[in-house]
Amino acid sequence: MPNTDSLDTFQFSGFKTMGVEVKPIAGPFNLGEGPHWDEGSQSLFFVDIDGCxxxxxxxxxxxxxxxxxxxxVGFIIPVKDKTEQFMIGYGGDFAVVTWDGKSEKPQDLKIYAKxxxxxxxxxxxxKADxxxxxxxxxxxxxxxxxxxxxxxxxxxxxxxxxxxxxxxKVGLSNGLAWSLDHKKLYYIDSLMGNVRELEYNKETGRIGNPKVVYSLTPDQGSPDGMTIDVEGKLWIASFGGGRPILAWFLT
Structure with missing residues (x-):
């Protein structure tokens, strides 16, 4: 388990720390979440949960x-090879929505799974694996x-x-990220205040043998969303901790 020396913290709203500046590019929103970068369109898709x-x-x-x-809406993920279709978390269900990326209302919406x-x-x-x-x-x-x-x-x-x-028996399901070798899934249940590592089978999609690999301290807030970069560094959004972005090297 890494210690706090492996954890970098970047402040928000214009503060510069370690040469990094974080500033808003859009908004305001009621509760902006779930960013998904689409390389093909060079666009960032995300949701405003409370703004529906x-x-x-x-x-x-x-x-x-x-x-x-x-x-x-809990999340939005583009459907492969369908330029205007997206999988979304739709209340308590999952739905496929058709949206041209411009209109204020969707062209179509169908329940995919209860x-x-x-x-x-x-x-x-x-997130997609x-x-x-x-x-x-x-x-x-x-x-x-x-x-x-x-x-x-x-x-x-x-x-x-x-x-x-x-x-x-999950409390508040949140961040997901897969290791670079596709053998591990990193997962956040915000109410547990930690990051868990699970064995992941790429062929079947099954997971197992969870273990805690990092626990946040109370002053760091609650872990929220998460991603992993090309160096194998986890980036963890901290809700309510005054440190919206935490970076942690997997060692």
Whole structure:
């Protein structure tokens, strides 16, 4: 397990730390989440969860477009070889939406798979694995005495129109990232306050043998979204810790 010496912290809103500047390029949004960079269109797709919208930032024109959805949207991922189709977390379910990237309303929206059976839950963060399978988890939207309910949600993967449960007793499913050798899945349940590493089978999509590889301290906030770069460095968004981006080398 790495110590804090392997953890870099970059402040937000114009502060410069270690030669890095982080500044807003679009917004404001109610709750912007789930960024997905599309290399082909040179665009950033993301969602406004509480604003019930899918969004596109065009890097060439530096413009942002929004499309209203009639439920909260947990994530957006382009469908392979379909320029205007996207998989989204659609309330508690999964849906395929057709959107031209410009209109304020979608051209079409169809349920792909039913998700959480509980009406209190919704789909949260999601991502495609190295083979294109979609992994996404859920969270409970109900608080008890001001605290999110634990162990009431799930982590799924989508195959052939079905959402298969990979993990149960999840609190608030969030960041996902795969190791560069495609043998490990790194996963965040925000209510656990840590990053777990799971064995990952690229052929079957199955996961197992979870172990905690990093725990955030209370002053670092809660781990949220996550990605991995070409050097094998995990980038962890910290919610409520005053450190929106944490970088950690896997050693």
């Amino acid at each position: 919208a899918i969004c596109k930032y065009d890097s060439a024109s530096r413009t942002t477009t929004k499309c209203a959805i009639d439920r909260k 998700g959480d059976p509980s009406v209190d839950n919704r789909i949260n963060d999601g 190295p083979t294109g399978r979609v992994y996404a988890g859920s969270m409970c939207q109900v608080k008890v005495d001001g605290i999110w309910k634990k162990e009431s949600s799930f982590l799924y993967n989508l195959e052939k129109g079905e959402a298969k449960v990979l993990l149960d």
